[in-house]
Amino acid sequence: MRERKGVFVTVGTTSFDKLVAAVDSEPVKAALFRRGFSHLQIQIGRGTYIPSKVSGEDGELEVDYFTFSPTIADHLTAASLVISHAGSGSIFETLRLGKPLVVVVNEDLMDNHQAELAEELADRKHLFFARGPHLLAQTIESMDLESLVPYTPGNPKNIADQIDAFFGFSSPGEGSDQKGGEGEGASVSKISKLFSFFFR
Amino acid sequence: MEPDFLTIIALIVSLLVIRVTYVLYWTGRPFKRAPTTSLRTMIVLGSGGHTAEMLSIVNVLQKDKYAPRSYVAALTDNMSLQKAQVYEESLQNHENNVDKKRGGAQFMQIYRSREVGQSYITSIGTTIVAIIHAMWIVLKLRPQVILCNGPGTCIPLCACAYLLKIIGWRWCTTIYIESIARVKKLSLSGFLLYKLPLADQFFVQWPLLQQKFPRSQYAGRVM
Numbered sequence: 001m002r003e004r005k006g007v008f009v010t011v012g013t014t015s016f017d018k019l020v021a022a023v024d025s026e027p028v029k030a031a032l033f034r035r036g037f038s039h040l041q042i043q044i045g046r047g048t049y050i051p052s053k054v055s056g057e058d059g060e061l062e063v064d065y066f067t068f069s070p071t072i073a074d075h076l077t078a079a080s081l082v083i084s085h086a087g088s089g090s091i092f093e094t095l096r097l098g099k100p101l102v103v104v105v106n107e108d109l110m111d112n113h114q115a116e117l118a119e120e121l122a123d124r125k126h127l128f129f130a131r132g133p134h135l136l137a138q139t140i141e142s143m144d145l146e147s148l149v150p151y152t153p154g155n156p157k158n159i160a161d162q163i164d165a166f167f168g169f170s171s172p173g174e175g176s177d178q179k180g181g182e183g184e185g186a187s188v189s190k191i192s193k194l195f196s197f198f199f200r
Numbered sequence: 201m202e203p204d205f206l207t208i209i210a211l212i213v214s215l216l217v218i219r220v221t222y223v224l225y226w227t228g229r230p231f232k233r234a235p236t237t238s239l240r241t242m243i244v245l246g247s248g249g250h251t252a253e254m255l256s257i258v259n260v261l262q263k264d265k266y267a268p269r270s271y272v273a274a275l276t277d278n279m280s281l282q283k284a285q286v287y288e289e290s291l292q293n294h295e296n297n298v299d300k301k302r303g304g305a306q307f308m309q310i311y312r313s314r315e316v317g318q319s320y321i322t323s324i325g326t327t328i329v330a331i332i333h334a335m336w337i338v339l340k341l342r343p344q345v346i347l348c349n350g351p352g353t354c355i356p357l358c359a360c361a362y363l364l365k366i367i368g369w370r371w372c373t374t375i376y377i378e379s380i381a382r383v384k385k386l387s388l389s390g391f392l393l394y395k396l397p398l399a400d401q402f403f404v405q406w407p408l409l410q411q412k413f414p415r416s417q418y419a420g421r422v423m
Binding site: 013087088089092096113114116117119120153154155156157158159160161162163164165166167168169170172 | 230231233235239248249252253256259262265377379380381383385400419420422423
């Protein structure tokens with residue numbers, strides 16, 4: 001009886017039939033089974049391709065699917081491997097949970113800037129990257145899960161502090177706001193008054 | 201002797217040149233003195249990851265300094281304003297909120313300049329509509345700060361705010377944070393705001409972009 005290790009596939013709010021079809025194909029299911037996974041849950045989003053449910057009784061990969069759920073957090077948490085489209089939301093939600101991730105790029109999208117993000121994170125060894133659904137099987141066969149480096153989440157506070165600094169607001173915990181010479185705000189209102197005089 | 205038509209035109213053009221030079225000089229220069237009241241802040245939301253990123257930034261801002269807040273999303277974007285409303289409502293349950301005194305958060309929708317896949321010819325008409333609508337929104341909301349991170353809806357809004365800045369009607373600081381999904385190239389909105397330049401502060405979330413666009417700031421990633 002093999003250990004229960006689940007794979008979760010997500011396409012976010014998009015329609016990515018080619019990925020769902022690839023995951024539902026024998027080569028990918030066989031690859032996942034060979035790598036020790038026991039069941040597969042596919043979130044198909046707005047897609048129209050319906051995968052075949054498999055009970056897994058005959059010593060094969062169990063397969064189930066659904067369209068949407070209010071939050072996929074529970075599915076991500078329960079999974080031992082996540083296969084996702086290249087949306088930044090799905091990617092970072094998965095990385096924050098520290099789950100092994102394979103990102104598959106949708107080549108049918110115009111202006112595929114999403115691939116840039118997945119590529120960069122793959123270069124930094126935070127996830128595995130397949131340039132299209134047709135490369136998924138070989139990515140799964142060859143991936144070395146031990147080689148993954150955990151992703152350290154960023155902190156928006158750094159940007160918020162820079163914005164505060166621009167206005168002269170002190171960050172919380174510091175002293176009072178900067179005082180200084182006459183700001184450009186005051187000069188602006190003088191010029192504004194001059195202008196409304198001209199343009200009246 | 202009365203000034204003739206050409207002299208008046210020359211005078212207006214000169215004043216405009218002086219004013220534009222002044223605005224360009226001050227664009228991007230930090231405030232010398234912190235504002236004594238909170239700043240009216242407009243937050244531009246967009247589909248996909250844009251809203252999630254923007255809300256993660258708004259979440260760490262000092263709410264009493266950036267208030268009242270207004271959120272603007274495209275008419276065809278149903279989820280973003282909902283997420284923003286849920287977020288603002290969660291703030292109401294906290295003690296330190298100044299909004300009750302200064303007025304609560306507002307939520308508005310704007311016509312898109314161009315839908316995905318729309319023909320470029322009809323886009324001219326819809327862009328004009330979007331610009332007029334943007335001007336109406338900016339005049340109504342009177343932002344002192346605009347926060348945006350890339351959706352096309354931000355261009356007409358930032359352009360109108362900048363125009364009002366030039367004619368001396370209102371001074372608005374535009375802060376742009378390029379999306380985390382932009383690693384090697386800027387989005388079209390980002391590129392325009394960087395080059396024209398319309399933004400006072402321009403953040404990128406990957407070091408390579410900061411090198412390519414030296415006037416931008418890299419202050420880490422938001423997620």
